[in-house]
Amino acid sequence: MQRFESSVALITGGSRGIGLAIARRLVDEGARVVITGRSQESLDAAVAELGVDEAGVPHATGIAGKADDAEHRAAVFAHIAECHGRLDHLVNNAGINPAYGPALEIEASVIRKILEVNVVAALEWTRSAVEAGLTRSIVNLSSISAVSAAPGIAFYGVSKAALMNLTVQLAHELAPGIRVNAVAPAVVKTAFARALYEGREAEVAAEYPLQRLGVPDDVAGPVAFLLSEDAAWITGQTILIDGGASLRPIG
Numbered sequence: 614m615q616r617f618e619s620s621v622a623l624i625t626g627g628s629r630g631i632g633l634a635i636a637r638r639l640v641d642e643g644a645r646v647v648i649t650g651r652s653q654e655s656l657d658a659a660v661a662e663l664g665v666d667e668a669g670v671p672h673a674t675g676i677a678g679k680a681d682d683a684e685h686r687a688a689v690f691a692h693i694a695e696c697h698g699r700l701d702h703l704v705n706n707a708g709i710n711p712a713y714g715p716a717l718e719i720e721a722s723v724i725r726k727i728l729e730v731n732v733v734a735a736l737e738w739t740r741s742a743v744e745a746g747l748t749r750s751i752v753n754l755s756s757i758s759a760v761s762a763a764p765g766i767a768f769y770g771v772s773k774a775a776l777m778n779l780t781v782q783l784a785h786e787l788a789p790g791i792r793v794n795a796v797a798p799a800v801v802k803t804a805f806a807r808a809l810y811e812g813r814e815a816e817v818a819a820e821y822p823l824q825r826l827g828v829p830d831d832v833a834g835p836v837a838f839l840l841s842e843d844a845a846w847i848t849g850q851t852i853l854i855d856g857g858a859s860l861r862p863i864g
């Protein structure tokens with residue numbers, strides 16, 4: 614399938630984990646991608662992994678910066694304007710969870726930082742993308758913690774619930790031209806989630822009806838679907854990608 618032939622996609626936090634899997638999937642289907650992250654070294658490794666076309670032109674470029682830094686955002690959109698002259702898809706993938714513990718014990722400054730990166734920055738990337746002439750679709754990376762109790766990572770869950778609702782609001786505002794959807798994964802094996810399963814993967818996986826944890830490609834496929842014209846009549850929705858964790862059978 615070449616659903617993204619001639620299209621350009623911007624993926625925040627695309628140097629590893631879920632973001633890199635999404636980048637790989639879109640490149641495999643014909644896209645050029647621009648990826649971001651804080652470490653230029655990691656981005657360079659990801660760009661090398663994403664390869665070059667027949668003419669030797671890299672499929673990806675990587676621009677380093679923090680997702681909540683306005684100057685970094687401006688640099689990314691200047692690069693897109695200069696090198697591509699178009700933008701078709703945005704994936705708001707960069708997200709943080711710098712605190713672990715009960716909600717009542719999280720410091721207000723940490724709460725603000727989580728909301729700044731996971732919610733406000735997603736809105737800012739979207740605003741800039743729309744101003745840059747975004748043509749087709751957006752996917753936001755929410756989390757299953759948005760719709761269930763998330764012991765230890767409660768405020769992360771609050772931020773992802775806000776992002777899920779922002780998806781609905783933006784889908785309504787940006788229709789009919791641009792579709793906006795989200796995905797909400799349970800535990801996916803990446804550096805970000807390692808503390809949730811390291812040393813007890815079998816035990817955690819046993820809680821999932823599908824009896825395993827997620828891998829980044831489990832998320833990349835549904836994200837590619839939502840970005841593509843296969844989802845042309847879907848907007849404002851969040852797909853749970855959770856190995857059945859949300860089924861919660863009674864009895």
Ligand SMILES: NC(=O)c1ccc[n+]([C@@H]2O[C@H](COP(=O)([O-])OP(=O)(O)OC[C@H]3O[C@@H](n4cnc5c(N)ncnc54)[C@H](OP(=O)(O)O)[C@@H]3O)[C@@H](O)[C@H]2O)c1
Pocket residue numbers: 625626627628629630631632649650651652653655678679680681705706707708709730754755756757797798799800801802803804805806
């Ligand atoms: N893994 C899971 O179980 C899971 C479940 C539900 C939702 N999610 C969501 O999925 C998204 C991706 O998570 P992941 O598991 O793939 O994480 P990951 O493997 O740690 O990758 C995170 C990516 O984002 C970049 N990044 C981190 N903080 C950033 C910041 N402040 N500004 C810019 N880039 C930043 C990282 O590069 P640098 O470190 O170089 O900046 C990296 O490229 C996040 O929004 C996360 O909340 C993950």
